[in-house]
Amino acid sequence: MAACSPPKLLAPLLLLLLLLLLASPALARSRHVVAFRAPGLRPSSLLWDSAAQHFLVGSRGRPAVTSVSDAGVVEAVVSDPDLPADASLPSLALDPTRRRLLAVVAGPSPACLAAYDLRSPRPHRRLFLTPLPEPADPAAVAIDPAMGAAFVTSASGGVIWRVDLQGEASVFSRSEALSGGLAGIAHVRKGYLLAVQTATGNVIKVDAEDGKARAVLIGGKNGVAGAEAIAIRGDGSAAVVGGSAARIVTSDDGWGEAGVYDKLAVGGRAGGVAVREGRKVYVLIEEEVEGSSGKEEGGWGYRVEEMEWERDREGEWVVGLVLLGLGLAYFLYWRFQMGRLVKDMNKKRL
Structure with missing residues (x-):
């Protein structure tokens, strides 16, 4: 049995992508x-x-x-x-x-x-x-x-x-x-x-x-x-x-x-x-x-x-890293939960 179907993968991957997009302006933005x-x-x-x-x-x-x-x-x-x-x-x-x-x-x-x-x-x-x-x-x-x-x-x-x-x-x-x-x-x-x-x-x-x-x-x-x-x-x-x-x-x-x-x-x-x-x-x-x-x-x-204020940039980096950390934590948690779900389903089949 497949670990999960594409539709089940789509939601967490989209959320991770959204968090990356939100973080990117804070991590890299050119001065105007x-x-x-x-x-x-x-x-x-x-x-x-x-x-x-x-x-x-x-x-x-x-x-x-x-x-x-x-x-x-x-x-x-x-x-x-x-x-x-x-x-x-x-x-x-x-x-x-x-x-x-x-x-x-x-x-x-x-x-x-x-x-x-x-x-x-x-x-x-x-x-x-x-x-x-x-x-x-x-x-x-x-x-x-x-x-x-x-x-x-x-x-x-x-x-x-x-x-x-x-x-x-x-x-x-x-x-x-x-x-x-x-x-x-x-x-x-x-x-x-x-x-x-x-x-x-x-x-x-x-x-x-x-x-x-x-x-x-x-x-x-x-x-x-x-x-x-x-x-x-x-x-x-x-x-x-x-x-x-x-x-x-x-x-x-x-x-x-x-x-x-x-x-x-x-x-x-x-x-x-x-x-x-x-x-x-x-x-x-x-x-x-x-x-x-x-x-x-x-x-x-x-x-x-x-x-481009140095202290403001420091704050932007913190925000960006926090967003990336939240996205990664959510993705790892989702992988862990999906792994448990697959194991439980395999046990029931046996």
Whole structure:
């Protein structure tokens, strides 16, 4: 008598194959890198638009926003003819609920915040253009997705502005912790903001209701050197980039204190950071094109690069090995059970 028929073999073998397929992405996955050229734009900040499935890039060279596909195709998303030619849109925030794009408008006086309707045809229609309340050097913007309010940092003024859904702007915070100016800012779902200071490296926690702010103690130090941009991952950790480095910073006590979970050199100058699918961190990196002086039009190249964190890889390997172990254990158990079944059947025949 045959040990077992093909149909009986099929179920455990299919299960083992499924476990192998689940384990394979954790055991071997290539890093995602998108290279592109953007003459004259001087790309700065970076966002991931999950609805449109492309990256959004701010510009320090023109009043424009571009999209970058996974294949490196660059297209104009916003090109605002009403803004002065010397204006720029260096920092962006995405309101996914209302499909709005918020953009800091730098260059003209006074500095402004603009909002664009991503549901309108390209180049997207502008919803409002709001002057900020006082002479300032705006740096970055973050959005509260629940309320729709935007928060804009000042690079030198020690202030954060708030712009509501209707485009009304007001001073939100003048806390002493903001002195020296701020760079990047991000909204955290638990009701506060995290901002970074390039000069000090401080990470600043700001209450999203009353504007009270204080520096976060990181690993016994005052901050992370050269911090320029920040984005929040789905697990609540923060990706902080600046200069030639990217870091993951985590906190277990609501950002009273924090620690550097992992750090990577980026091989160029990091100009922006975005989180994709809740966990993947992508960094906008500027580098001089080989054979170019960097001063000519198009002398700089850019890439959007996925960060491959060593500690995350360790976790992925553990998951993969556990899945493989479970699959092998199930298969051996099934073989043992089938062997016993065959012996019992042979005894009955005898």
